Amino acid sequence: MKYYALVDCNNFYASCERAFQPRLLNRPVIVLSNNDGCIIARSNEAKALGIEMGVPYWEVRSLLAEHNVQVFSSNYALYGDMSARVMDTLQQHCIEVEVYSIDEAFLQLSYCKQGLQQYGEQLRQVVHQNTGIPVSVGIARTKTLAKLANHIAKQQTPGGVYLLHPADPRLSSLSISKVWGIGKAYEQKLGEIGIQTVAGLQQAEESWMRQTFGVVGLRLLKELKGEACYALEPPATGRAHTMVSRSFRRDIYQLEELKEAISVYASRLGEKLRRYRQAANQLTIFLWANPHKNRRADGRCYFAMNLELPLATSNTNTLIQWAAAAVERLYEEGTNYKKAGILAGGLQPGAVLQTNLFVGEQQQLRYAKAIEAMDRVNRQYGRHTVYFASCGNGSNTWSRKEQWRSPRFTTRWEEVLRVK
DNA sequence: TCTGGGGTCCTAGGACCC
């Protein structure tokens, strides 16, 4: 019989902060989103204080101060590196691993000879030993059930490992909102016809699920009943889209500032594309007016423009030109813009060198070399060491806040932990 | 004052074609 395990890091970002700062142990810790806007990770102590996920920071500032909660800005360099260490450890102990997100992996246990429970406990121990990150392990016959098992492991079992059978009595009191694939809308729709628990949902008619929630709903039901519809995914060969978008620290009214912002985002997009060795055929540039304080008569918030590029590219210079031109056309005076972004689609592999009648190969080669040199310098000395003039010199007043970022302990020599 | 970012998949509906 084939089994799936879901290994999920507990309070991942908060645990990463703790791994290098023992003073944080047993104290409430939270991590904020970009722009220090919302709370996106909480240690158990912080959860116990009633601090909810996704809450704006300013709403709970006094509560945080009152309980001496330790606050951090997101430090993605640190989290990404810690994630890689956790995944390496898992791959050393299981042949079939699907890295599902930065803090989760599915394992397929068909060849596991030991007891499943014991195997889970060993995994937990070795990951903690190698990385300092605590994980929970859920095991079941389908991925959807393994996700649920992991939820139970976190909430209800001291050992952090749970083996779940489709007929487990705990499912008759477990809310459907905990099921992987059921969000707010589906929870409400199911609630309207009296389905609130997982056990209740397991009784639903397959034909009704198919009709009401499409193939996704049907698969979800089958998985809950123990019939596997999702296998381990092979490693992604490349994303379909790549996006860079950011909120501004304050509303922007001026075209020049918007163009500067989109140039910075286009530069980041170029870096991403080049890192994945991809080139984009299509770009979507979008602007958001502030939805919380909309100053427009028509109330519109979203403005976007699609572009087909004559040549697939990952060249920053080209991306900036297209993006800035799109912003000029989208811009309307008097609108308070809060966010902008750039999405690359139609991605092709490699394609560093593209020529056409107007830009000769020699010219392209020179561009490519210049960009390559720029990437190298920025990797070594930090982003924004070399940049395009249209991106401004970084002294703007719109870019994000990052007040409490911890050192990048594992990826920057100058920030390595010092032990006295 | 202050409200995240980056993805995927599916479906409905329009355009177009024969």
Place this chain on the structure above:
DNA sequence: TCTGGGGTCCTAGGACCC
């Protein structure tokens, strides 16, 4: 007066995920 039907492709938008 009577005014087809079925297929494909594309896009926008909704739902979900972490």
